[in-house]
Amino acid sequence: MPSALPEGDPAPADGALPLSVVSGAGQRGFGVYVHVPYCRVRCGYCDFNTYTASELGGGASQAGYAREAAAELSFGAKTMREVGLPERKVSTVFFGGGTPTLLPATDLSFILGRIKEEWGLENDAEVTTEANPDSVDEEYLRTLADAGFTRVSFGMQSAVPHVLRVLDRTHTPERVPLVVEWARNVGLQVSLDLIYGTPGESLADWEQSIDAALACEPDHISAYALIVESGTKLAAQIRRGEIAEPDDDLHAEMYELADRKFGAAGFEWYEISNWSRSLSTRSRHNLAYWTGEDWWGAGPGAHSHIGGLRWWNVKHPRAYSERIAAGVSPAHAREELSEYAQHSERVLLETRIVDGLAIEVLDDTEREAVPSLIADGLIDGRAALGSSGSTPRIVPTLRGRLLADTVINRILR
Incomplete structure (x- = not known):
């Protein structure tokens, strides 16, 4: 199940921001994160704030989510204006999850449209969505590109069937080159996400995944070491002795192999777990997190940061929906750093x-x-x-x- 929210100070129902957030705002960039908390299947290693249809229960609906997220974004823009923050166009947008592409492409486009209406987009804005390889087709991706999306990040994770099974991934390795081709056909930049250190994954398995990712010729690659989070299915399987615990030494070997092979293929590391072909294909949205810029996070469990103030929304889609319907802030708590x-x-x-x-x-x-x-x-x-x-x-x-x-x-x- 999803991990617990952090503790913090009570967040006001009207969402009012302290005057301290205004200081220096003109020198900081501004981005928007939209959390889409839905998945078709919960992966065994995942403790993100995501829900399958059977976990949602009453009072929460994927069908109404786009309107709710858009309402929060309008609430956020109003809140920022009221405290006196300067007008700033959005430089990056990131739809994460969960699986954002479980929603219709028109829903994601609708949410992006609301961001444009409330803040405007920079002319060279980066607009990304995460996607599972089996959750999109070429027409879906074309709709996103036509709406202003510039980038898609596919959760490839591995090219080895037995590794994908341990991770509970639903796509086949053969699907990845297809979706990359479709994304390129409609003009989207492509990032591939990989995971290494899955129990039972050998160094040869990992090299096969690296080679398969490079063969797709993406613009960007992320490679993350598997972390076994408490409360996940994978953690329970390891505790019961059904699956071997990941090996730290093997993790290091895998990282070194990836860095060497990515470098030989023309990729440069720019963050510990991220490599890109050029400056222009780095994830500008993630760089904004790493360099302390401002962003509004919309959706259940989403985190926001403006001027040293951080807050996070209620986790469950039902609680989120109720707060949006009541016209109050969905924030659960916050802290002034x-x-x-x-x-x-x-x-x-x-x-x-x-x-x-x-x-x-x-x-x-x-x-x-x-x-x-x-x-x-x-x-x-x-x-x-x-x-x-x-x-x-x-x-x-x-x-x-x-x-x-x-x-x-x-x-x-």
Whole structure:
């Protein structure tokens, strides 16, 4: 089942934002995330806030979801205007889930239309939806492209049937090249999501998946290590001894293999789990998360962040629907991040990306970690010393990417 929401301060029913969010807003980008909490089948490893038809119960309907999400977006735009935030067009939109493409393409287009009406889109806005390979056809993708979508991220996960079975994925490996071709035919950029370290997956299995993904010639690839989340079906299977627990050493071998093969194929890493063919095919929406920009998250369980204020919506679609119908904020709770919390999150996130973290933002004690991180091969020495006149930055090496928590802990000790 989905994981629990974090604790926080009570969120006001009228959604009112504190004046503090206005400071510096003109220098921050603004994006929108739309959470679509529906799946045809719950994957055994997943603890995201998603629901199958049998889990929804009464009072929640996929058919009415597009209108509810659009209503929240209008509520959000009104709330932002009332606190005095400057007008900013949306630079990125991301539909995630769940499986957004379980909704009709016209529903996703309708929600995007509401975003355009309330805030407007930048001329070069990036508009992405996640999709399962078996949830779309070419006509569906054409409808999205015609509505203004620019990018689709397919949950490929693996090209090996026995791995897909362990993950409870419903598509076949043969489906992926088809959907990539259809997306290209209608002018969409393509990202493929992979998972490595599934119980029973060998290094050879993983290499087969890498090769299959590269053969599709996507614009972008994400590769995530499988994390066994408590409360999931997979965690229960491991606890009962039905499936072997993932091996950390094998995870590291798999990551190194992926990085090597992606690099040889012309992809460059720009975040620990993400590779792209060029600057223009990086996920700008995810980069906005990693660099602390603003976004409004709509939908059950969606998180938002504006100017150091973070809040999250009620989880269940029924509770969400009831609040939208009542015209009140669907936010469950919120927190105003302290200056130290914002600093810690900046260190946590910017040390994961190729552009790195400017050393000048660290205090004197934190900077003391830099020489030993260089000596241990965890960060790039030339970047840290500001070679060629560039700003000194902390950029992880391959070893540093594998030991990212160590890098962060030694800076923030």
